[in-house]
Amino acid sequence: KAGVTQTPRYLIKTRGQQVTLSCSPISGHRSVSWYQQTPGQGLQFLFEYFSETQRNKGNFPGRFSGRQFSNSRSEMNVSTLELGDSALYLCASSLSRIREGYTFGSGTRLTVV
Amino acid sequence: AQSVTQLGSHVSVSEGALVLLRCNYSSSVPPYLFWYVQYPNQGLQLLLKYTSAATLVKGINGFEAEFKKSETSFHLTKPSAHMSDAAEYFCAVPNNAGNMLTFGGGTRLMVKP
Numbered sequence: 072k073a074g075v076t077q078t079p080r081y082l083i084k085t086r087g088q089q090v091t092l093s094c095s096p097i098s099g100h101r102s103v104s105w106y107q108q109t110p111g112q113g114l115q116f117l118f119e120y121f122s123e124t125q126r127n128k129g130n131f132p133g134r135f136s137g138r139q140f141s142n143s144r145s146e147m148n149v150s151t152l153e154l155g156d157s158a159l160y161l162c163a164s165s166l167s168r169i170r171e172g173y174t175f176g177s178g179t180r181l182t183v184v
Numbered sequence: 185a186q187s188v189t190q191l192g193s194h195v196s197v198s199e200g201a202l203v204l205l206r207c208n209y210s211s212s213v214p215p216y217l218f219w220y221v222q223y224p225n226q227g228l229q230l231l232l233k234y235t236s237a238a239t240l241v242k243g244i245n246g247f248e249a250e251f252k253k254s255e256t257s258f259h260l261t262k263p264s265a266h267m268s269d270a271a272e273y274f275c276a277v278p279n280n281a282g283n284m285l286t287f288g289g290g291t292r293l294m295v296k297p
Contacts, residue, residue, distance in 0.1 A: 075227070077227075102283070104283075104284065104285075113287060113288075113289050113290060114274065114287040114290075116284045116285070116286070119283045119284055121283070126281070126283045127279075127281065127283045127284050129284070161227055161228065163227075163228075168278075168281075168282035168283065169216065169278040169282045169283065169284075169285060170215075170216055170235065170278075170282060172218055172230045172233050173228075173230070173285065174230070175220075175227035175228040175229070176227050177225075177226055177227045178226075178227050180225075
């Protein structure tokens with residue numbers, strides 16, 4: 072079966088712009104989570120959606136937002152980009168809770184210049 | 185909140201040598217523990233998971249991990265390293281609600297010929 076698909080793979084944006092990243096989970100998976108990965112901070116949890124509802128949110132500013140659609144696809148948006156937002160953004164899906172473990176996408180590499 | 189600590193951000197072994205990557209969890213016994221591997225420019229791939237059904241867990245690519253409550257540890261091992269094992273490895277623990285993972289800082293494994 073198809074894995075978790077993230078688009079685009081690479082993005083270059085200018086400081087102050089906004090960006091939208093997309094994630095299509097594995098078919099049947101209703102939970103989608105987003106993580107930010109940077110060399111300095113490691114893997115940090117952004118938010119988790121289940122059946123179009125945000126169930127959990129990490130400690131990120133309000134510039135980071137997300138949503139999930141009825142087909143479980145998810146998007147995350149970052150407004151007013153800062154240089155420090157440069158990172159690999161990873162999407163992960165699971166059936167419901169984490170007991171099965173996540174399946175991760177390959178990520179979107181965002182560079183803010 | 186649950187947390188995990190990975191001792192050693194970099195580990196170097198010779199091809200054919202034993203691989204030992206360390207992970208310690210915070211004091212309360214978690215219901216699940218995970219090891220993930222990340223190859224360059226890719227997302228994370230699940231190696232194995234502990235679910236309390238067995239303390240010795242076998243994963244993919246010849247890796248295994250042993251849960252030791254007395255040592256609050258879940259170290260990852262492989263008897264004989266291959267060049268293809270060179271990657272970054274992450275230990276992770278879920279929160280109580282089961283809707284997010286907290287990752288360790290990661291251990292980069294280098295395999296020398």
